[in-house]
Amino acid sequence: MSLHQHVTEFAGLPVVDLTEESDLTGLPAPEGAAWRLRIDDFVEEFEPFRKLFAAFLEAVDTTKITALVVANWGACHAVNAREPLDLLVAAAGRFPALRAIFWGEYLQEESEISWIEQCDITPIFTSFPALETVTVRGGSGLRLEPVTSKSLRELRFETGGLPGVVVRAVAASDLPALESLVLWLGVDEYGGDATIADLAPILSGERLPALRHLGLQDAEIQDDVAAAIAGAPIVARLTSLDLSMGVLTDEGAEALLSGQPLGHLTSLDLSHHYLTEPMTARLAAALPGVALDLGEPQEEDDDWRYVAVAE
Structure with a gap:
């Protein structure tokens, strides 16, 4: 995995990249891809990612998704990982097939790795007990x-x-x-x-x-x-x-x-x-x-x- 470019494959599946600008029609089968959610900008608030996540839940049958890549959720100095994690955990029941997650896939051009503000990630494991693959990027505040x-x-x-x-x-x-x-x-x-x-x-x-x-x-x-x-x-x-x-x-x-x-x-x-x-x-x-x-x-x-x- 590189800090300079997004993964194109995760958990053996090709990655489908979704940003706030993405066309959410004509998407591939949910089980046939790893789904990346990210804000394609230097945003100092969480609301754009919240809207993207809500649109994602509406557009994709998440009950069939097996792999998820959670990337740029906002400027790290302004948005703590607790906010996207709370969103994901609240929706855990909508991801019964989830087996792999990449948490915090920020690129170096978006944030130095030490600037990524993490949190207590225990809920990732307790809310998704069937996970087989977990990757976490960023150590600041990580618990x-x-x-x-x-x-x-x-x-x-x-x-x-x-x-x-x-x-x-x-x-x-x-x-x-x-x-x-x-x-x-x-x-x-x-x-x-x-x-x-x-x-x-x-x-x-x-x-x-x-x-x-x-x-x-x-x-x-x-x-x-x-x-x-x-x-x-x-x-x-x-x-x-x-x-x-x-x-x-x-x-x-x-x-x-x-x-x-x-x-x-x-x-x-x-x-x-x-x-x-x-x-x-x-x-x-x-x-x-x-x-x-x-x-x-x-x-x-x-x-x-x-x-x-x-x-």
């Missing part, structure tokens, strides 16, 4: 209580700073069917205050028996994450691991090489890194059967290292 879901298979948080309270909630959730978990941990300056201790229940794997892909990405503590991964019980069950986008140095890579075997993985993504050439050569030699991504090597800027996505 979550531990949830229970027997259907959720993919959970993804894209942030420049993921609050520790959210990581702890995910770790305490009961998600026996979860196959893919992606956390953009970000930096402390933008709210990314999660610690290795917060990640520990996830890394133990005890509550995630079906997990096969783990992404702990975009972290200024990427070396510490790598060291924790080196001894994490859950790794033996994974088929793919993503530690990309962060501040990974030779210290973290050395921990990975010195830890448990990683040769069973089909892929290991370490792209956007601060590794030396000798270390990348060692990694490639140690993992010949793994699809190893060592792209986007970075250089320090006056002793500063940067994650791929922060502000």
Whole structure:
């Protein structure tokens, strides 16, 4: 997923884009598309999105919709995510087939990721208990209580700073069917205050028996994450691991090489890194059967290292 362009496919379906200017006649079958709702302007009030949502409910048989992308609901400094969430939750009974939601698909040109004003998103899970895929973008003000879901298979948080309270909630959730978990941990300056201790229940794997892909990405503590991964019980069950986008140095890579075997993985993504050439050569030699991504090597800027996505 890109921060610079809207997804054209979500949950295996082509995306139909609806804005306040859209012609709501002659639309495709509701079950044949993922439906994106967004305001195509820099609007400092919520009323345009409210009108769009009401028109959407009238024009489309939402009882058959399986995938929904909720994008620009108004200028982030003026409109909090609680307003569109309240609208969606109030209409939950009209979406009995909903299985996938992308919450907060703002592009960078509309809002820096750290400016997206989120809220407590627990109602997404409690109001739509059959969800299988949930993607959330934006970490400012983001909150979550531990949830229970027997259907959720993919959970993804894209942030420049993921609050520790959210990581702890995910770790305490009961998600026996979860196959893919992606956390953009970000930096402390933008709210990314999660610690290795917060990640520990996830890394133990005890509550995630079906997990096969783990992404702990975009972290200024990427070396510490790598060291924790080196001894994490859950790794033996994974088929793919993503530690990309962060501040990974030779210290973290050395921990990975010195830890448990990683040769069973089909892929290991370490792209956007601060590794030396000798270390990348060692990694490639140690993992010949793994699809190893060592792209986007970075250089320090006056002793500063940067994650791929922060502000």
